[in-house]
Amino acid sequence: MSFRKVNIIILVLAVALFLLVLHHNFLGLSSLLKNEVSEAVEEPPWAAVCSHFSWAGLQKVGTDSGIVGLQPIDFVPNIPRHVVDGRQEEIPVVIAASEDRLGGAIAAINSIQHNTRSSVIFYIVTLNGTADHLRSWLSSSTLKSIRYKIVNFDTKLLEGKVKEDPDQGESIKPLTFARFYLPILVPSAKKAIYMDDDVIVQGDILALYNTPLKPGHAAAFSEDCDSTSTKVVIRGAGNQYNYIGYLDYKKERIRKLSMKASTCSFNPGVFVANLTEWKRQNITNQLEKWMKLNVEEGLYSRTLAGSITTPPLLIVFYQQHSTIDPMWNVRHLGSSAGKRYSPQFVKAAKLLHWNGHFKPWGRTASYTDVWEKWYIPDPTGKFSLIRRHTEISNIK
Numbered sequence: 467m468s469f470r471k472v473n474i475i476i477l478v479l480a481v482a483l484f485l486l487v488l489h490h491n492f493l494g495l496s497s498l499l500k501n502e503v504s505e506a507v508e509e510p511p512w513a514a515v516c517s518h519f520s521w522a523g524l525q526k527v528g529t530d531s532g533i534v535g536l537q538p539i540d541f542v543p544n545i546p547r548h549v550v551d552g553r554q555e556e557i558p559v560v561i562a563a564s565e566d567r568l569g570g571a572i573a574a575i576n577s578i579q580h581n582t583r584s585s586v587i588f589y590i591v592t593l594n595g596t597a598d599h600l601r602s603w604l605s606s607s608t609l610k611s612i613r614y615k616i617v618n619f620d621t622k623l624l625e626g627k628v629k630e631d632p633d634q635g636e637s638i639k640p641l642t643f644a645r646f647y648l649p650i651l652v653p654s655a656k657k658a659i660y661m662d663d664d665v666i667v668q669g670d671i672l673a674l675y676n677t678p679l680k681p682g683h684a685a686a687f688s689e690d691c692d693s694t695s696t697k698v699v700i701r702g703a704g705n706q707y708n709y710i711g712y713l714d715y716k717k718e719r720i721r722k723l724s725m726k727a728s729t730c731s732f733n734p735g736v737f738v739a740n741l742t743e744w745k746r747q748n749i750t751n752q753l754e755k756w757m758k759l760n761v762e763e764g765l766y767s768r769t770l771a772g773s774i775t776t777p778p779l780l781i782v783f784y785q786q787h788s789t790i791d792p793m794w795n796v797r798h799l800g801s802s803a804g805k806r807y808s809p810q811f812v813k814a815a816k817l818l819h820w821n822g823h824f825k826p827w828g829r830t831a832s833y834t835d836v837w838e839k840w841y842i843p844d845p846t847g848k849f850s851l852i853r854r855h856t857e858i859s860n861i862k
Contacts, residue, residue, distance in 0.1 A: 557582075557675045558658040560589045560651055562619075562641040565596045569827050569841060569849045570663035572603055577667045577840040579612050584672040588614040589651050589658075591644040593621075599846060608842050617651055619644055627757035642775055645734065646753045649741050656742050661817075662735040664800065664825055666837050669793075669816030677738045679788045684743040686788035688795035691730035707731055712777045714767050719759065725784050732787065733772070734779050735821055736795040752782045772821070791816070800824045804832035812836060828852050 559578060563571035575588055592600055597616055604614060621640045628643070644651065645660045652658045659675055661667075677686050690707035710727035713720050744750070756778035760766055766777045796815035798804045800822025812818065812833055824830045826837035829852050844850065 555585075556655075557584050557586045557671060558589055558652045558655045559586055559671065560591065560644070560648060560658055560660045561663055562644045563590050563592045563596065563600055563663060564639065564641050565593070565599065567663050567825070567827075568596065568600060568603065569844065569851070570825065571600075572609070572842055572844075573826075573837060573840040574661065574663055574665050574667065575612060575614075576609065576842055578671050579609070580840075581667055582670045582672055584670070584675075586613070586671060588612060589617055590614055591617050591619050591641060591651060593641065594618050599848060602846055603842070603844060606842060606845055623647070624757075627754055627761060629761045642773065643757075645737075645775060646750055646778075648739050649745050649750065652741065656740070658739050658741055660737055660739060662819070662821070664820040665736065666818045666826075666840055667816070668813075668818065673816070674736075674738060674790065674794050677788070677790050677794075679738065679740050679743075682743065683786060683788045684740050684747055684749050685783060686738045686790045687732035687734065687783070688736065688790050688792055688797075689730050689732045709780055710767070712767050712770060712772065712780055714765055717763060717765050719763060720765055723781065723784070725781070729784070731772075731776065731780055732783075732789075733795055733797060733819075733821065734776055735773070735797070735819055736790070736817060738790060749782060753778045756781050793817070795819055797821045799826070799832045807832065 561571055561574060571590065575590075578586060578588075590600065597618065600616060603609070604612065619641055624640055624643060628640075648658055648660060657675070659671065679686050707730060708727060709725055709729045709731055712731060713725075713727075715721060715727050756765070760777070766774070770777075793814070793816045795817055796807075796812075797819035798821065799807070799818055800820035801824065804820075804822070818833070818836065820826045820831055820837070824832075826834045827841070827849075831837075838851070841851070
């Protein structure tokens, strides 16, 4: 064999050996990369949902949330629809539920759930003594499919911030102020809807949730002067729908704010909140500041035109709020003015609001039949509708 042929054979063997070593190293590198990728892979969607709420909550254990004053009691984690399709955003809806008005909250929740295909989770704020009653009602067959979290409201949050006034019943109802603490109630959400318990939703809640908020605005309300219901029903209402109807402009601290007394007020019973902006502006702290000052100086109007929660909201959100579609807060059904609505107008409303003295579970409210379509009788029998004898006879 010639020297040339020997060199060729050696070269071929060297190349083969090099290729074998290279292949081995490649396999080792590939295995290493697979291990690193498997360790860094993102959690599946359901894992994010579970971690959003503590395991204690999933197991229905009433452990402290770590935030003074608000404690999660219950959470029912049905599979959210947005996890299935990967596109739909979860809609947090916050609603307060006091023992004496529990039927209202149940009807509101039922109407929302049945008029949307969106993934809604209800944050139901209540007091400890009401939780068991509420849970038994929610476990009824009609409401088994809803996703909810029951949150206990600690009344100690309001110490030094609320002055009890016999003439203003709401001042001694702590759940009225739950709306001031939305970022604590819904800590991981960027946006949420708050609504009172005396409402019925006839439209898809997704439309309300998608209300556009202007840059820098932490909330969107329905203004009293511009609301469709006000234009239809109320004329010559005087100061009832202006700032002067809620704030005492004789007080120097109010005058120093340079807010026009004729500025249109808004209704805080239904609103959409940008919680990111709410936190950035420390809205809760601002509201608490004005609550304390009112206790010390009496800044609210003595003839308060509406809810006791309205004055601090009017101050903090003066010329700094967006507006919702007026048909998403058609109100005054809890007053005699509500009787002036036509059935066609009531049917077209996206949300009906029985604000006022008369509630739809009582005797004299307007369009109680519309509300009653969504009411679910209390399985415990503790809550019952109050109806006139003539109404009962007609039903029979």
